[in-house]
Structures are given as structure tokens and as C-alpha cells.
Amino acid sequence: MTYKILPFCLLFFVQSYTQTQPWQGKFEPIDNMIAPPNSYRTASGAPGKAYWQQRADYKIQVVLDERTNTISGNETITYYNNSPDDLSYLWIQLEQNVNRKGNDDFGQFNNGLKDGITARQMQFLTRAIDFPAGYSIKYIKDSNGQAMKSMVNNTMMKVLLDAPLKSGESLTFSIGWSYPITDRSMFLLSREGYEYFPDDDNTVYLIAHWFPRMAVYNDTEGWQNQQFQRLGEFALEFGDYEVEITVPEDHLVASTGSLLNPESVLSNTQRERLERARTSFDSPVMIVTRSEAEANEKTKSKRQKTWVFKAENVRDFAFASSRKFIWDAQAVALASNTVMAMSFYPKEGLPVWQEESTKAIKNALEVYSEATFDYPYPVCISVNTSNIGMEFPMISFNGGRPKNGKMSKNARAGMIGTIIHEVGHNWFPMIVSSDERKWMWMDEGLNTFIHQRTVAERYPDFNSTTPKSIVPFMSGDKNILRPIMTTSDSEILTQFGANFYQKPTVGLQMLRHSIIGKELFDAAFKEYANRWKYKHPNPADLFRTLEDATATDLDWFFRGWFFTTDHVDMELSHVKWFKVYEAEQNIEQKKRNIQVKAGGEGKAPASNDFSNGPEVIRMNATPDNAYGGFLSRLDEEAVRQNLSGKNLYEITIKNLGGLVMPVTLEWIYTDGTSEIDRLPAEIWRKNEYVVTRTFVKTKEVKTVNLDPNFEFADTNMENNSFPKTQKESDFEKFKREAGDTNK
Structure with a gap:
């Protein structure tokens, strides 16, 4: 064997050895850690030619009874089976059942007694004051009016079909239901319900995950029918909605979608102001003033009126209703369309909500549209309530409220940040529709990344997330830390903010500022958003797209930052x-x-x-001999x-x-x-x-x-x-x- 042959033999040995060993070095590909590409999801990270997803259209009539704090409705669902599979049953989400006594989720948070426990904490823990909750399903009928069989398992309902729903076919059926609206102060992680104001004996209703909704059926896991446990949020199909909402006559309704009957529910003055707001690009127009709202608080009408809304190609529908609402609106011009930014708030939100809410919506719409794609819907609404930040298509419920009309700089910044964040969720996951039930970081992390960019660009005096923000978390006890790639309901409650919001944000900031570069990264992130808008991406689709669109090997980064609890030192x-x-x-x-x-x-x-x-x-x-044959x-x-x-x-x-x-x-x-x-x-x-x-x-x-x-x-x-x-x-x-x- 000569000297010249030895290196090639050695190289062959090394290659053969490494190919047969479960080597998990920091620079090894993550192919064995993510789903393999196929005809539905390509190796480039784009949807494949055979990609499919289901669809569900809804027609809903709902009545809100303020006297009993109940909501009842009936809905007709048309479900389209675009999958290659025949389906013998359907899964329906019943999230309101999470509030029932005895539910598997009840008591999982703050589940320890301690000396000096507050009454509210004790209520969270023991439900000492009981209350009714959960769905009453009145009927499930097919298009011929015949009863359909069903079985309820906690927050999921299985609807049995007499004959399989074949690939390419659709099915229309209807459900009648009702449930007691819960007091939001009763729950630690309440995403909906009512907020009662004792001083004027009025209520603000936040109505969300309120109607039985189709679960997702997809190419990667079949039915996404994980139980709702509050922390992991939603996986939903896109569709068109026609919704009739009946409320007390003196209520204002803020909702997903376009209002179809303004002449029936708004006064002439309100309609004139709303029309003026459509061309007011510099400042909001007051549609309902404080004095008008305060006068409205005293009426308590026993009559009803029905608001009619239509929304196209959305994955969910929510609304808010109250006689307390002050309402302002402003037009926001984007490159491809004009959006009406609107804020609804009780007088308790003044003056900061009138000063800041619609302005924050405008800033979010402009920065997010630039970073991804233009906001496609006609309205974007922010509703004030307490102790919450929660998002739905075209509408969000946002906390932050002054005390005696005053608010500290930090509190104001927190309020504005909440509005920006929840508005931003219209992109992630309301349009780029990732599975929140499984991967919270895909909606919270990506959204927080652009949210922090919005704050940095439009509110430079505010504190924003930077790599320093994540240091205390990443230097924590490795025995309890978990990777970002942890499913939503498996995360420790005290860590989910750092792990699902901040850490993905910092990781994307590193890629943008220090690893890939702004120009290349921004183009790649926009590519991901546009590839997967109105579709259901998984983590692998994001990872592959960022590599595909930048020509950068990032497996080492994804492996370390997303799949381990290692830190940088x-x-x-x-x-x-x-x-x-x-x-x-x-x-x-x-x-x-x-x-x-x-x-x-x-x-x-x-x-x-x-x-x-x-x-x-x-x-x-x-x-000379060091040069070899040269x-x-x-x-x-x-x-x-x-x-x-x-x-x-x-x-x-x-x-x-x-x-x-x-x-x-x-x-x-x-x-x-x-x-x-x-x-x-x-x-x-x-x-x-x-x-x-x-x-x-x-x-x-x-x-x-x-x-x-x-x-x-x-x-x-x-x-x-x-x-x-x-x-x-x-x-x-x-x-x-x-x-x-x-x-």
C-alpha cells in the first residue's frame, strides 16, 4: 500500500463507520427528528402538488340571554372531505366542556394548598362556589332532518356516519346547543366569558370557542382530536361563515366579519360616522362617544335585535357584546387594500384606550403586512377587557386598563404590546394556520418575533425582547427545562412564556441579525408565510423553507435551539x-x-x-518534500x-x-x-x-x-x-x- 492510497482507504472507512452509527453530532442533519418529505409536503418546505386540507362552512343563529347569562344556537355545517381517505366518523370540538365540574382539566393549575392562600386561588383549586358550565347538545341531524348518533368524550364529540363520507364528497348536518356563559374571574386561563361591572350593573361579553367546531383532519396525524386543556389552544379548518347574532337591543356587537345589516342595528348618526371613518387615515373617528355609552349603560332594554355578519375563508369566529362600549374606527391603507381598524372599550378604559388602541392596530397592520403579506380581511378589531390577551380572526380581546384614568409608562407599554401581539395573531396562526393544540411555539413564537419587531420600529422607547431576555431561563436547572419542541400542554406553566414565546423569538432574531442577515432572512420568512397562508404548516415546513430560501445549512441551529435545552456559554x-x-x-x-x-x-x-x-x-x-508532488x-x-x-x-x-x-x-x-x-x-x-x-x-x-x-x-x-x-x-x-x- 502506497502513501497516496492510504488517505482514500481511511476516508472510506470513516464514511462507512459514520453511516452505520447513530451519530448525533451538533452538525448532523435533523432529518431523523422531523417528518420526512412526501407528495403533500416537499423537501423544500413548500406544500406539495398533492397537498390537501379539509374545509367547513357554517351558518349559525345564536341568541345571547343577558338575564340568565346563557347562549343558545343552532348551526348548519357543510363539511368537505378533500382528503384521499373515506371517513366513517367526524370529530367535533366542544371546548366549553372544559369548564364542567369534574373535567379532567379542572384543578391542574395552582394545585397546592399553602398558608395564606387567597380566596380566588382557593376557588381555582376547589371550586368552592359551584356554577353551571358546558354544552347541552339539543340535537344533531343530517340534511334530511334525521337524528345522527354521537358520543362525547370530554371536549370532543364523535359523530357517527351511517355511510362513509367518501373522498371528494361533502356532508351537511346541523347541531342545536346551548351553554351557560362563565364568569371570567372564575378561571386562571379564561379565554372567553363575561366580565361584570358592579358599579353600573352591566356586563361585557366575550364570546369565543362558543359553537361546536370541526376538528382538523390532516395528512400528518389524521384527526387532531387532542382534548382541550386550556394551555394548548386550537387546530381549526378554514371556511365561510354566515352568522346571525341576537342580543339586547341596546348592545353593540364587535365581531369577526363584515356587518351586513348596519341599517337595522346602527343609528343614522353611527352609520354616518362609520362612513366618515372609511376615509379617515390620520386619526380615529368616534362612532359611539363616552357620553353616548354612559347614557346607554342606563337603558337595560328588554327588546332584542339581530346583527348579521359574513366572513370568508377564516378558521374561526368570535364576537363581543355590551351596552357599555365606546367605539372608534380608522382606515388603514395597505399596498393591496384598505382595512378598518376599530376599538371597542368601556369607559373604564379611558383615556388610554382612546389614545392608543386603534393606533396600535394600525402599527401592527403595517409592520406585519410588510414582513409577510397584506392583511386580507376588511376589519381588525381590538376589544378591551381585563386580564387577557386572546386572538381570533379579525377580532382580539385585550387587557390593560388605567386606574382612576391613570396608567404608568410600563403598564401603557404592556397594554400596547398586548394589542399588537393579539392583532399579529391574525397572521400566525389565523392565516398561517399552524396547530396550536400541538405546537404552541409555532404561533406564539413566530408572532412574538414580528410583534417585537413592531415594538422596536414603532415604539423604540419601549423595552423589547432581545437575546439578554432569555438568559435567566436558559441558564436554569436543566432537570426541569424542556426544549421548544415540546407539545403545548406538556410545558410547565411557569416556563411556557419563556419557552414558547421568548426563546423562539430570540432564535429568529439571531437568524435575522447575526446568522443569515436581514435581507436574506426577511425574504425567506416572507416566503414561508406566503407558502403556507390559509394552509396548515408543521415545524418541518418552517425549518425546510428557511434553509431552502437562504441556501444556508441551519440544521445545527434548529437541532440545538429547538430540540435541546443546551445554552450558550x-x-x-x-x-x-x-x-x-x-x-x-x-x-x-x-x-x-x-x-x-x-x-x-x-x-x-x-x-x-x-x-x-x-x-x-x-x-x-x-x-521540498512538504510540497509532495507539486x-x-x-x-x-x-x-x-x-x-x-x-x-x-x-x-x-x-x-x-x-x-x-x-x-x-x-x-x-x-x-x-x-x-x-x-x-x-x-x-x-x-x-x-x-x-x-x-x-x-x-x-x-x-x-x-x-x-x-x-x-x-x-x-x-x-x-x-x-x-x-x-x-x-x-x-x-x-x-x-x-x-x-x-x-
């Missing part, structure tokens, strides 16, 4: 300073001169700073001259936290100037734990800093600089403070 463990001299004959004298300058001949360079000057190195001539030679004299007198710095960086990241180095020179060098994450491919790199600098370096702008959520910045600072021990500090250094 890079240590700048050592920096060595060298100089190369052109003339070999004076090398020993050069060494002596440097050593004398550093403090004495024969003194070795210090290991933790630059005080002893550089080490002097000799660059020898290259022997006949050409380097111009070694030119190499010597180009490096003569230059400063060479050998940097050693250790990966202590487990997560590999790009490396950013800041060089601060002795003349006060500075420079930045950036190295890609791929420098860790050969060795995932320690890397050494050499840099040539004309100037002498005073300080080297790792990650100077805190781009990568490094959990320990104390080991990121050289020269290293000498930390005083606790014993030395005690002696110094005691004034006795001899003890």
Missing part, C-alpha cells in the same frame, strides 16, 4: 500574542529585547494578559515580508454551554480604535468543544472581547474577555473590608 479561554521577524539572524536579539521591555531578560510571557509582550517566532523555509513553490520571501513586524494573535475559545454559535470578536487596540471579526458557526465542525484561530493585526491589541454586542444569549459574559480580570475571593474581600491584610 462560550469562553475566551486564552489569547497568545506572537510576532514574526523577517531576518533570521537577529531572532534571538529580538526575543531578548522584548523580554527586557516586558520586565527582565528570561521572563516568560504572562498567560493572562499582554504585559510581557509577544512571543517571537521563527518562520523556517519549507522543505512542482510550484510559494514565494516564501513575500510571506516573510508581509508578516514582518505584524502581530499574530492565537485565540482559543471553549464551548462550555453545549450550543454552538457563530463567533464575534471585538479587538480594542492600544491606540483606542477597535475592529470586529465574525466567524461562522461552522468553525465548530471539527471540534464542538474548543476551537483555535489565528489572526494577523497591524496594530497591537489591548483587549479582546467575545460577543461584544450580546447577540447570542451567552449566559456568562464574565469569561468573554482577555486579558482576564482577576476576581477577588470572598476571603480576600473579607480581609480588605476588615482592614487587616496580614490575617
Whole structure:
């Protein structure tokens, strides 16, 4: 065997070995961790030619009874089976059943007694004051009026079909139902219900996940029929809605969709103001003023009126109803359409809701549209209530309320941030319709990412999420931390905000600002949003699209950031300073001169700073046999001259936290100037734990800093600089403070 053949044999052995081992290095592909591509979902991350999804259209008539706080309705569902499968039964979501006593979800939060527990916490825990809750299903009938068989399992209802619903066919059936609307103060994670105002004996109703809705049936898991447990939200099909909402005559209704009968429910004055708002692009127009709302609070009409709304291609429908509402509206011009931004709020929201809510809607509509695609719906509504931020197509319920008309700067920022965030959910997941029941981070994380971009661009004085925000969480106890790729209801309640909102946001910020670059990343993120609008993406579709649209291998990032609980802790463990001299004959004298300058001949360079000057190195001539079979030679004299007198710095960086990241180095020179060098994450491919790199600098370096702008959520910045600072021990500090250094 000759020398030339050996490397190829060795390479073959290494390849054969690695292909047969379950190697899980940080730079290995994540193909075995995500669903494989197929004809429905391509390897590029785009929907395939065979992609399909189901559809459900609804016609609903609903009555809100304010005297009994109940809601009752009947609905007709037309369900389209676009799948290649024949279906022998259907699954219907009954989320209101989560509030029933004895429900599996009841008591899962705050489930521990303690001394000094509040009455409200005790109510959460024990339901000492009982209340009615959950659906009463009055009937399920087919299109011929014949009863259909069903079985209810907690928050899911199985509808049995006499004959399979074949692929390509549709089915129309109807359901009659009612339920008691619950007091939102009774629940820790209440997403709907009513809020009662004792001072004027009135109520604001937030009506959401209120009607039996079709569960999703898709290509990746069949029926998505996981039980609703409050934390994991919704998986829903798109469809068209025609909804008739009957409420007390003196109520105003804010709703998903376009109002079809304004002449029947609005006064002439309100209609005139609303028409004026359609061309008011600079400021909101008051449709219902404070004085009008306060007068309305006193009426308590016993008559009813019906509001009719229509919504096309939405995955859900919600509304709010109250006689307390003040109402303002403003037009927002986007590139492809004009949207009516509207806010509904009780007088308790003044003055900040009148000042800020519709403005925040406008800012969100503009930034999100620029980042993804234009908001496609005719209205975007923000409704004020307490202790909530919850989103639905075209309408959101948002907390934040002044006390005695006053609000701190932080509270105002929190209120505005909530409105932006919930409006942003119109994109994720109301249009880019990910499965919230399974992957909370896909809607909360992606939405928070653009939400924080909106805050940074439109409210620069507000605090926003940055890599620093996630450090306390990522440096926490690994025994209880969980990866981002954890299903929604499996997350620890105290951690879900950091893990499902902040950590994905910071990860996307890193990709945009420090790994891919803004221009390339923004185009890729927009590509993902447009590929999957009105469709059901999974995590693999996002990961593949970002790689496909950037030509960047990001598997190392997705593996570490999304699938592990590793953290970033890079240590700048050592920096060595060298100089190369052109003339070999004076090398020993050069060494002596440097050593004398550093403090004495024969003194070795210090290991933790630059005080002893550089080490002097000799660059020898290259022997001929080092070139192997090559006949050409380097111009070694030119190499010597180009490096003569230059400063060479050998940097050693250790990966202590487990997560590999790009490396950013800041060089601060002795003349006060500075420079930045950036190295890609791929420098860790050969060795995932320690890397050494050499840099040539004309100037002498005073300080080297790792990650100077805190781009990568490094959990320990104390080991990121050289020269290293000498930390005083606790014993030395005690002696110094005691004034006795001899003890």
C-alpha cells in the first residue's frame, strides 16, 4: 500500500463507520427528528402538488340571554372531505366542556394548598362556589332532518356516519346547543366569558370557542382530536361563515366579519360616522362617544335585535357584546387594500384606550403586512377587557386598563404590546394556520418575533425582547427545562412564556441579525408565510423553507435551539500574542529585547494578559518534500515580508454551554480604535468543544472581547474577555473590608 492510497482507504472507512452509527453530532442533519418529505409536503418546505386540507362552512343563529347569562344556537355545517381517505366518523370540538365540574382539566393549575392562600386561588383549586358550565347538545341531524348518533368524550364529540363520507364528497348536518356563559374571574386561563361591572350593573361579553367546531383532519396525524386543556389552544379548518347574532337591543356587537345589516342595528348618526371613518387615515373617528355609552349603560332594554355578519375563508369566529362600549374606527391603507381598524372599550378604559388602541392596530397592520403579506380581511378589531390577551380572526380581546384614568409608562407599554401581539395573531396562526393544540411555539413564537419587531420600529422607547431576555431561563436547572419542541400542554406553566414565546423569538432574531442577515432572512420568512397562508404548516415546513430560501445549512441551529435545552456559554479561554521577524539572524536579539521591555531578560510571557509582550517566532523555509508532488513553490520571501513586524494573535475559545454559535470578536487596540471579526458557526465542525484561530493585526491589541454586542444569549459574559480580570475571593474581600491584610 502506497502513501497516496492510504488517505482514500481511511476516508472510506470513516464514511462507512459514520453511516452505520447513530451519530448525533451538533452538525448532523435533523432529518431523523422531523417528518420526512412526501407528495403533500416537499423537501423544500413548500406544500406539495398533492397537498390537501379539509374545509367547513357554517351558518349559525345564536341568541345571547343577558338575564340568565346563557347562549343558545343552532348551526348548519357543510363539511368537505378533500382528503384521499373515506371517513366513517367526524370529530367535533366542544371546548366549553372544559369548564364542567369534574373535567379532567379542572384543578391542574395552582394545585397546592399553602398558608395564606387567597380566596380566588382557593376557588381555582376547589371550586368552592359551584356554577353551571358546558354544552347541552339539543340535537344533531343530517340534511334530511334525521337524528345522527354521537358520543362525547370530554371536549370532543364523535359523530357517527351511517355511510362513509367518501373522498371528494361533502356532508351537511346541523347541531342545536346551548351553554351557560362563565364568569371570567372564575378561571386562571379564561379565554372567553363575561366580565361584570358592579358599579353600573352591566356586563361585557366575550364570546369565543362558543359553537361546536370541526376538528382538523390532516395528512400528518389524521384527526387532531387532542382534548382541550386550556394551555394548548386550537387546530381549526378554514371556511365561510354566515352568522346571525341576537342580543339586547341596546348592545353593540364587535365581531369577526363584515356587518351586513348596519341599517337595522346602527343609528343614522353611527352609520354616518362609520362612513366618515372609511376615509379617515390620520386619526380615529368616534362612532359611539363616552357620553353616548354612559347614557346607554342606563337603558337595560328588554327588546332584542339581530346583527348579521359574513366572513370568508377564516378558521374561526368570535364576537363581543355590551351596552357599555365606546367605539372608534380608522382606515388603514395597505399596498393591496384598505382595512378598518376599530376599538371597542368601556369607559373604564379611558383615556388610554382612546389614545392608543386603534393606533396600535394600525402599527401592527403595517409592520406585519410588510414582513409577510397584506392583511386580507376588511376589519381588525381590538376589544378591551381585563386580564387577557386572546386572538381570533379579525377580532382580539385585550387587557390593560388605567386606574382612576391613570396608567404608568410600563403598564401603557404592556397594554400596547398586548394589542399588537393579539392583532399579529391574525397572521400566525389565523392565516398561517399552524396547530396550536400541538405546537404552541409555532404561533406564539413566530408572532412574538414580528410583534417585537413592531415594538422596536414603532415604539423604540419601549423595552423589547432581545437575546439578554432569555438568559435567566436558559441558564436554569436543566432537570426541569424542556426544549421548544415540546407539545403545548406538556410545558410547565411557569416556563411556557419563556419557552414558547421568548426563546423562539430570540432564535429568529439571531437568524435575522447575526446568522443569515436581514435581507436574506426577511425574504425567506416572507416566503414561508406566503407558502403556507390559509394552509396548515408543521415545524418541518418552517425549518425546510428557511434553509431552502437562504441556501444556508441551519440544521445545527434548529437541532440545538429547538430540540435541546443546551445554552450558550462560550469562553475566551486564552489569547497568545506572537510576532514574526523577517531576518533570521537577529531572532534571538529580538526575543531578548522584548523580554527586557516586558520586565527582565528570561521572563516568560504572562498567560493572562499582554504585559510581557509577544512571543517571537521563527518562520523556517519549507522543505521540498512538504510540497509532495507539486512542482510550484510559494514565494516564501513575500510571506516573510508581509508578516514582518505584524502581530499574530492565537485565540482559543471553549464551548462550555453545549450550543454552538457563530463567533464575534471585538479587538480594542492600544491606540483606542477597535475592529470586529465574525466567524461562522461552522468553525465548530471539527471540534464542538474548543476551537483555535489565528489572526494577523497591524496594530497591537489591548483587549479582546467575545460577543461584544450580546447577540447570542451567552449566559456568562464574565469569561468573554482577555486579558482576564482577576476576581477577588470572598476571603480576600473579607480581609480588605476588615482592614487587616496580614490575617
